[in-house]
Amino acid sequence: MDPFAGRTAIAGAGMTELTRRSGRSVLSLAREAALAACSAAGLEPTAVDGVVQYSMYDDSVQAEALGAVIGARDLSYVMDFAQGGQSAAHMVAHAAMAVACGFAKNVLVFRAMNGRSGVRIGQRAAVGGGTEFRYPLGFVAYPQVAAMWARRYMIETGATELDFGAIAIAQRRWAERNPRAVLREPLTEEGYLASRPVAEPFRLPDCTTEVDGAAAVLVTSVERARDLALTPAVISSAAWATHGFDLDMGSSLRYDDYLRNFSGHLAGPLWKRAGLGPEDVDYAEVYDCFTGALALNMEGLGLCAPGTAGTFAREGHTSPGGKLPTNTHGGLLAEGYVHGMNTVTEAVWQMQGLGGERQVPKNDVAVVSSGAYLSGSAIVLTKDR
Amino acid sequence: MTVNVPAPVPSPDSAPFWEGLREHRLRVPFCHVCGQWFFPPMPGCPECGAGEDHVELREAAGTGRVHSWFVAHHAFHPAFEADVPYAVLDVDLDEGPRVNGRFLGAPFDRIEPGMAVRAVFEDLPEFTRLAFEPAAPPGEDRP
Numbered sequence: 222m223d224p225f226a227g228r229t230a231i232a233g234a235g236m237t238e239l240t241r242r243s244g245r246s247v248l249s250l251a252r253e254a255a256l257a258a259c260s261a262a263g264l265e266p267t268a269v270d271g272v273v274q275y276s277m278y279d280d281s282v283q284a285e286a287l288g289a290v291i292g293a294r295d296l297s298y299v300m301d302f303a304q305g306g307q308s309a310a311h312m313v314a315h316a317a318m319a320v321a322c323g324f325a326k327n328v329l330v331f332r333a334m335n336g337r338s339g340v341r342i343g344q345r346a347a348v349g350g351g352t353e354f355r356y357p358l359g360f361v362a363y364p365q366v367a368a369m370w371a372r373r374y375m376i377e378t379g380a381t382e383l384d385f386g387a388i389a390i391a392q393r394r395w396a397e398r399n400p401r402a403v404l405r406e407p408l409t410e411e412g413y414l415a416s417r418p419v420a421e422p423f424r425l426p427d428c429t430t431e432v433d434g435a436a437a438v439l440v441t442s443v444e445r446a447r448d449l450a451l452t453p454a455v456i457s458s459a460a461w462a463t464h465g466f467d468l469d470m471g472s473s474l475r476y477d478d479y480l481r482n483f484s485g486h487l488a489g490p491l492w493k494r495a496g497l498g499p500e501d502v503d504y505a506e507v508y509d510c511f512t513g514a515l516a517l518n519m520e521g522l523g524l525c526a527p528g529t530a531g532t533f534a535r536e537g538h539t540s541p542g543g544k545l546p547t548n549t550h551g552g553l554l555a556e557g558y559v560h561g562m563n564t565v566t567e568a569v570w571q572m573q574g575l576g577g578e579r580q581v582p583k584n585d586v587a588v589v590s591s592g593a594y595l596s597g598s599a600i601v602l603t604k605d606r
Numbered sequence: 607m608t609v610n611v612p613a614p615v616p617s618p619d620s621a622p623f624w625e626g627l628r629e630h631r632l633r634v635p636f637c638h639v640c641g642q643w644f645f646p647p648m649p650g651c652p653e654c655g656a657g658e659d660h661v662e663l664r665e666a667a668g669t670g671r672v673h674s675w676f677v678a679h680h681a682f683h684p685a686f687e688a689d690v691p692y693a694v695l696d697v698d699l700d701e702g703p704r705v706n707g708r709f710l711g712a713p714f715d716r717i718e719p720g721m722a723v724r725a726v727f728e729d730l731p732e733f734t735r736l737a738f739e740p741a742a743p744p745g746e747d748r749p
């Protein structure tokens with residue numbers, strides 16, 4: 222039997238509201254989301270014995286500090302992971318490994334950030350790595366990295382800017398149903414075309430919306446989760462892939478195929494470990510810091526054919542009522558950029574029947590991915606039966 | 607207020623690259639063990655793992671073809687506000703490695719995938735940066 226698959230579950234998920242200026246400390250946001258996850262699960266915070274978190278440019282707070290402010294006693298597993306959007310599913314996997322191996326019983330995973338009023342990742346200059354070769358050129362921000370990949374995607378697939386637009390439009394339909402989303406007004410093709418170019422081929426709606434906020438989930442064993450308040454979202458698989466890396470996550474100079482991001486490299490082991498395939502997925506919560514990243518992630522996971530993500534979205538398959546509801550919170554594009562942790566919480570809520578106005582009709586199998594280009598992670602969640 | 611373009615802070619691995627640009631020469635790492643060129647400069651060959659003693663920054667021809675590009679309309683750093691819009695290229699050098707450079711010498715609508723380009727050197731007060739211009743007249747620069 223696989224030592225990992227199906228042994229652990231997410232028992233509860235929690236989030237703060239998303240704002241442009243929280244006026245609160247990052248630790249305060251983290252605490253609110255963590256307590257919300259515990260409360261949803263019906264677990265006393267004092268029973269938490271592990272905390273895992275990730276950060277970018279030191280914009281978060283230490284895992285152990287969260288333990289202190291929720292009244293957790295001694296911690297037997299902690300991790301602070303200094304990576305960005307590629308982290309969320311990987312952090313859940315780490316918590317699950319800690320639980321499966323007996324290092325901890327109840328592990329909180331969180332991401333908290335004043336991503337709009339504090340450190341703005343999209344606009345922040347990184348130091349070190351390969352930045353010395355990009356920054357003097359004015360190649361200074363992650364949207365530009367994404368645009369470089371998107372242009373090559375268009376060259377190789379024949380996709381147009383309207384294909385990226387179709388993705389943004391489809392996700393906005395979900396955001397209209399999500400009170401937490403920061404962009405809820407409908408987006409039309411005309412509106413998309415008229416919006417401000419940022420890094421061509423990308424316009425503003427192709428890019429995530431930075432917010433202040435936090436999201437957290439509680440990972441425990443499947444057995445313990447069964448005794449808690451909500452339907453367990455069983456962690457049936459997890460995988461990480463790094464491909465074509467050189468000096469930092471913004472450098473794609475040694476990446477061979479801009480049509481196949483990390484997700485195309487982890488899909489094999491991910492589905493094998495789950496004993497499932499992309500055809501089994503009822504809904505998908507897929508990392509989308511940019512529309513172009515969403516396309517690569519959908520295609521890499523096998524959810525649609527290479528080069529077809531825009532058409533797939535335009536045909537309504539990912540929208541409410543479609544055959545593969547995708548980013549049912551509106552995604553990072555429209556709900557807001559909690560760095561993919563809000564993509565995990567949404568997957569959990571949908572599986573627990575807490576999707577509200579946007580609840581998907583069938584919720585037995587979900588895939589969640591985290592990351593955009595060189596590296597990233599994914600998990601498969603299945604409803605406990 | 608003028609904000610200076612962020613100057614590179616060369617490492618021991620990259621200093622010969624920047625010194626080369628200052629002399630208007632494109633110097634790219636070459637591995638004497640596996641015979642491959644690579645970029646960016648690193649203290650080990652990513653093709654075969656050979657150590658830095660086996661890697662030499664060697665002058666490349668400076669010619670290559672456009673792999674991808676973006677056109678910046680938003681300056682994410684104040685130093686580039688006066689430059690927008692500007693284009694940055696992914697260029698596959700004829701020796702193999704991919705490098706980035708500004709696009710100069712023609713309107714952006716000239717840029718096409720596979721277009722032949724050649725290196726040019728932009729001298730700024732503190733350092734010299736890499737750029738590329740079309741290698742041939744319009745209509746004659748496709749593969």
Ligand SMILES: [Zn+2]
Nearest residue numbers: 637640651654
């Ligand atoms: Zn070598």
